[in-house]
Amino acid sequence: MDFIPAASARPQPQFSLHIAVAEGQLLCSGTEFLHSDFPFPGSAVVSSHYLGELGGRTCGVHLLSGRLPAGGCDWRGLRSLLGEVDELHFSLAGRALQVANWDTDHRFCGRCGVVTEYHPCDRARVCPRCQLAVYPRISPCVIMLVTRGGECLLARHRGHPHGLLTALAGFIEPGENAEQALAREVREEVGLEVGACHYIGSQPWPFPGQLMLGYIAEWAGGELKPDGLEIAEAAWFHHSELPSAIPPPQTLSGQLIRRFAEEAA
Structure with a gap:
C-alpha cells in the first residue's frame, strides 16, 4: 500500500479515510487510527485538512475541539504507536498531528497578532495585514x-x-x-x-x-x-x-x- 501526499492544501476532496486529532492525541481503535466513518458532528470539528491518498483512498485529518468520547475507541499519543504500526502508518499519523499542530499554533500572526487566513493553494496560514506566511514547521x-x-x-x-x-x-x-x-x-x-x-x-x-x-x-x-x-x-x-x-x-x-x-x- 502506497501513500501519495497531497501536493497542495486546496481544494479538499471528500475524505474516504478519517483521522481524528485532539489535544495532541489520535483517536484509535486498538492501534487503528484510520476510520472509514467519522463519528463526530460537524460542530465538534475545528478544521479539516487533506493529507493525500492511501492505497487510492483520500485521507484527511480533523482537528477536534477536545477529546470527545467515541464508542470502542481511545485517545492515544503518537509515541505509543511506535513499534506497533508499520513505518508508513506511523509516518501518516505523524503527518496528521503535525498538520493539526500547525493549524492550532498559528491562528494568530506572530508578527502583528492579527487572525491569520488560509492560503488559497499552499498549506500555509497568512496574515492579511503584514502578509507573513507560516507553513508547517520542519x-x-x-x-x-x-x-x-x-x-x-x-x-x-x-x-x-x-x-x-x-x-x-x-x-x-x-x-x-x-x-x-x-x-x-x-x-x-x-x-x-x-x-x-x-x-x-x-x-x-x-x-x-x-x-x-x-x-x-x-x-x-x-x-x-x-x-x-x-x-x-x-x-x-x-x-x-x-x-x-x-x-x-x-x-x-x-x-x-x-x-x-x-x-x-
Whole structure:
C-alpha cells in the first residue's frame, strides 16, 4: 500500500479515510487510527485538512475541539504507536498531528497578532495585514552512529523514554551544513572528534516536527566524556554484544545500529 501526499492544501476532496486529532492525541481503535466513518458532528470539528491518498483512498485529518468520547475507541499519543504500526502508518499519523499542530499554533500572526487566513493553494496560514506566511514547521536534525572499528557508540539521553541506548542526535543550527552539525554535536555531547561521515538516509520524526538525517561517522580521536546535560551515559559496544534496549527497527536510529552490526559481522 502506497501513500501519495497531497501536493497542495486546496481544494479538499471528500475524505474516504478519517483521522481524528485532539489535544495532541489520535483517536484509535486498538492501534487503528484510520476510520472509514467519522463519528463526530460537524460542530465538534475545528478544521479539516487533506493529507493525500492511501492505497487510492483520500485521507484527511480533523482537528477536534477536545477529546470527545467515541464508542470502542481511545485517545492515544503518537509515541505509543511506535513499534506497533508499520513505518508508513506511523509516518501518516505523524503527518496528521503535525498538520493539526500547525493549524492550532498559528491562528494568530506572530508578527502583528492579527487572525491569520488560509492560503488559497499552499498549506500555509497568512496574515492579511503584514502578509507573513507560516507553513508547517520542519526542523532538520542529524542523527549519527559513531563507530570505532567493530564498536559503536550508544548513549542514554536524559529524559529518553524507557532508558533506551541509542545514537547521538541534534538540531542543525543556522549557517551549518549537516556534516558540520554532526561534528559539533558529537564534540559537545561526548567530547569526541569524528572523521569520515557516511550519509545513510532520512526519516520524518514528528516529536514535534523534525526531519532526521542519518549518518554513520568514524571516530577520529578524543576520550569519551558525556556532557551530563543531554547525555546521561555513553559507552562503546562491540557489534556482537549490543544491548537489548536499543530503538526499534521502525526508527532511523534503530536502522543505523542494525545496519552497522550486520555490516561489521
